[in-house]
Amino acid sequence: MVTICLAGNPNAGKSTIFNALTGARQHVGNWPGKTVEKKEGRLWLDGQEIAIVDLPGAYSLSAFSAEETITRDFLLEAQPDAVVAVVDAANLERNLYLVLQLLEMRVPLIIALNMSDVAENRHIHIDRERLAEWLGGLPVIAVIGSREIGLDALKEAMVQVTRRRVITAPVYADLGPAVEREIAALHGLIEADAGLKDYPARWLAIKLLEDEGDLGARISPPLAAAAAADARRRIADETGEDADTLIADARYRFLGRVVGQVVTRAGAGGPTFSDRLDRVLAHRRWGVLVFLALMWIIFQFTANVSAPLLDWVDGIIAGPVTRWAAALLDAVGLGGSWVESLVVDGIIAGVGGVLVFVPVLFSLYVALAVLEDSGYMARAALVMDRFMQRLGLHGKSFLPMLVGFGCNVPGIYATRTLENPDDRKITAFLTTFMSCGARLPVYVIFGSAFFGAASGGLVFGLYALGVGVAVLTSLLLTRVVFRSKTAAPFVIELPPYRLPNPKTVGLYVWSNTSRFIHNAGTVILAASVVIWLLLAVPVGTGQFAGVAPGDSLFGATSRIIAPVLSPAGFGQWEAASSLMAGFVAKEVVISSMSQIYTGAAEEDEPEQPSTLGEDLAGIVTGLGEAVVLTGQEIVNIVPRTLNIIPGLNVPEANFLGRADDASSDTALESALRQAFTPLAAVAFNVFILLYVPCMATVAAMRQEFGARWMLAQVAYTLVVAWLAAVLVYQGGLLLGLG
Amino acid sequence: MPDDAHFMPLSMVRPGQTVELVRIEGGHKLRKRLADLGLNLGVSIRVMQGDSGGPMILAVKGDTRLALGRGITHKIIVAAPQQK
Numbered sequence: 001m002v003t004i005c006l007a008g009n010p011n012a013g014k015s016t017i018f019n020a021l022t023g024a025r026q027h028v029g030n031w032p033g034k035t036v037e038k039k040e041g042r043l044w045l046d047g048q049e050i051a052i053v054d055l056p057g058a059y060s061l062s063a064f065s066a067e068e069t070i071t072r073d074f075l076l077e078a079q080p081d082a083v084v085a086v087v088d089a090a091n092l093e094r095n096l097y098l099v100l101q102l103l104e105m106r107v108p109l110i111i112a113l114n115m116s117d118v119a120e121n122r123h124i125h126i127d128r129e130r131l132a133e134w135l136g137g138l139p140v141i142a143v144i145g146s147r148e149i150g151l152d153a154l155k156e157a158m159v160q161v162t163r164r165r166v167i168t169a170p171v172y173a174d175l176g177p178a179v180e181r182e183i184a185a186l187h188g189l190i191e192a193d194a195g196l197k198d199y200p201a202r203w204l205a206i207k208l209l210e211d212e213g214d215l216g217a218r219i220s221p222p223l224a225a226a227a228a229a230d231a232r233r234r235i236a237d238e239t240g241e242d243a244d245t246l247i248a249d250a251r252y253r254f255l256g257r258v259v260g261q262v263v264t265r266a267g268a269g270g271p272t273f274s275d276r277l278d279r280v281l282a283h284r285r286w287g288v289l290v291f292l293a294l295m296w297i298i299f300q301f302t303a304n305v306s307a308p309l310l311d312w313v314d315g316i317i318a319g320p321v322t323r324w325a326a327a328l329l330d331a332v333g334l335g336g337s338w339v340e341s342l343v344v345d346g347i348i349a350g351v352g353g354v355l356v357f358v359p360v361l362f363s364l365y366v367a368l369a370v371l372e373d374s375g376y377m378a379r380a381a382l383v384m385d386r387f388m389q390r391l392g393l394h395g396k397s398f399l400p401m402l403v404g405f406g407c408n409v410p411g412i413y414a415t416r417t418l419e420n421p422d423d424r425k426i427t428a429f430l431t432t433f434m435s436c437g438a439r440l441p442v443y444v445i446f447g448s449a450f451f452g453a454a455s456g457g458l459v460f461g462l463y464a465l466g467v468g469v470a471v472l473t474s475l476l477l478t479r480v481v482f483r484s485k486t487a488a489p490f491v492i493e494l495p496p497y498r499l500p501n502p503k504t505v506g507l508y509v510w511s512n513t514s515r516f517i518h519n520a521g522t523v524i525l526a527a528s529v530v531i532w533l534l535l536a537v538p539v540g541t542g543q544f545a546g547v548a549p550g551d552s553l554f555g556a557t558s559r560i561i562a563p564v565l566s567p568a569g570f571g572q573w574e575a576a577s578s579l580m581a582g583f584v585a586k587e588v589v590i591s592s593m594s595q596i597y598t599g600a601a602e603e604d605e606p607e608q609p610s611t612l613g614e615d616l617a618g619i620v621t622g623l624g625e626a627v628v629l630t631g632q633e634i635v636n637i638v639p640r641t642l643n644i645i646p647g648l649n650v651p652e653a654n655f656l657g658r659a660d661d662a663s664s665d666t667a668l669e670s671a672l673r674q675a676f677t678p679l680a681a682v683a684f685n686v687f688i689l690l691y692v693p694c695m696a697t698v699a700a701m702r703q704e705f706g707a708r709w710m711l712a713q714v715a716y717t718l719v720v721a722w723l724a725a726v727l728v729y730q731g732g733l734l735l736g737l738g
Numbered sequence: 739m740p741d742d743a744h745f746m747p748l749s750m751v752r753p754g755q756t757v758e759l760v761r762i763e764g765g766h767k768l769r770k771r772l773a774d775l776g777l778n779l780g781v782s783i784r785v786m787q788g789d790s791g792g793p794m795i796l797a798v799k800g801d802t803r804l805a806l807g808r809g810i811t812h813k814i815i816v817a818a819p820q821q822k
Contacts, residue, residue, distance in 0.1 A: 060774035064767060093799040094776040122801070211766060244766060248773035249780065265800075274803070275786060282805070284792035382793055382805045389807070489768060490793060490807030491775060 008086035010057030011495035016145030089119035123266035136171040173254035182231035287383035308629030309359035317352035338545030350528020373500040392478025404434030438586035449669035568725035569680030691721035749811035757816035
């Protein structure tokens, strides 16, 4: 298949052009072994289907970041049939720096001069024919990706270039006598070497002179690499400058000449709209305030605004879907059998429990896409950088952690906005210590059972403890595990602000949400079945799929684990099995506790037989209600925000006039008072806070960082949770609080 | 080229001033990274924002805006424009 790839600087508008070309016919995955996104799409062109690969944004073809290494290696190894270099017309000189390197690689190149409207607005005029001349006669196409203008011309150029596979006349910047002399010598050496025939000779020579470590180590025999080391020394001796500085300098001098002849500017470049906006948004005090306000709004969206839709999905899964499945199984004569238990209690409950997060993720991704596409994300990183640097982290790490308070799962996915893979891993590690919404009900039950009116203190203390553990973990990881990375300097480009493109936002949300759903259908399905099996297999007497939890393999395992927990004050098998159930999701802790502690499951409302029609009507009216309630939650962001101010108590809107169903779990509460001492209850809650948040986060860790990191995370959180719980319990005993 | 007396770290330049990059006191990697972003020798830098403490926002090559942490701005040596 014909392959065409898009290359360009970050923020040059590559994704917009990619989306405009491929539409929904795209697939997002990861580059093998990397945490960098790989976007691939299809396009019908010239009577055949061609593959479009969106290469990660790169400023250069060096190997200093994962993105740049991927771009470079893809161009070297995959030998694409054409490369579309997306160039930001309003930022021509710096963007052409990458183009110059693409020219050195001798790839079949097309220039897509993007955002020419923005350039024109700023009175920047580009003489395209002149530019094409300078670039050796390459096709230079003016496009406006966001408005899908110029795409036909771009496609036409793609057809022409792939058909002819013609590479235009070489265009090189003159790198100065000292460097050019050494390039000529290396050039001969490289061409004489059969092992290096796949490399463009001049490009490789320059890369070796620039001292690109990994390339030098990769070529064998390392003859040329050794020769390059000598050459670098000679250049430094002769000119007093390092080769890489001379090369960058010569390239920019060449580009300065090109831009001087191609670009005409009317009027002096005064402060732009973005510059004016940045006086507030990037200000070191105002900027922080704006950032915190935006984060608060996003937090409200993931935590509250998406809640009605989440309840709606939950209601469908727990109600009609479960009923239909049961009815279907009844119809084929499997009602009441272990198959029904597997399908209803195992698969629907397990996978459904994860699918209910779809609305949360959806709202998060909309927010993230808007922040990213508007250009704000770079400012967020800038204003938060000073605080995060103290923890050895990047400014952008703040966002995933904040999102984690709503739900850890989108928090882990939100680390995708970080460029540095190590920063991503550390941030994901920390995110799971942010106490998510699902853990809160557990604290509340224990709080009201043991501490009555003082339960708010327990809840607040647990949230604070989570943050504290995250800070300590960050210091541990950045100072010990990733010691080599901490020096990463803060340099970031601030792209001009722009209105988010609906198509870019939509496709971002769609591709990320669908990936999550796909994950729920595979990894989480398998895990749900395993846990169901453990609960179904009886130990000793009993019937398969018909045993009480205490007599199942699950219960037996809990009995084995329980002694490990006794130093923390809750060494009963009941506590252990609640924690094991909590491994699946913190939402199930309460329900499994009431099952285990009070003997019987709190029965759901008596099942009313309902027809398919009634169910469908219920789903539709439920959606209507959910939409109304979503509106209510959006409105309620205002009172909730104002109520932060002490003394203020603005009532919240209540569109449907319903009372909060604050069901008091009194039976469970008194059972808990029997089973736990107050101190053990606190220790138990500390454990709930800190250990593996849920199966969905484990799956997210695996998807994002691989099995090794997933296991490290599971092990680390278990150890930390155990240590903290034991510390609280034993420390409390010493202080006489037992 | 101005003489040595006019050299100073970028961190000392006040917003609104335009200076010329003379030298980067850092390793190969830092120099390369900065050059890739548009901070090469001789480039003209206008400081847009950044007084005391926080990161600096720079304008280079016309419309490119870069934000740099304080740490790096100490390592970038610039020359003030000649004063008559």
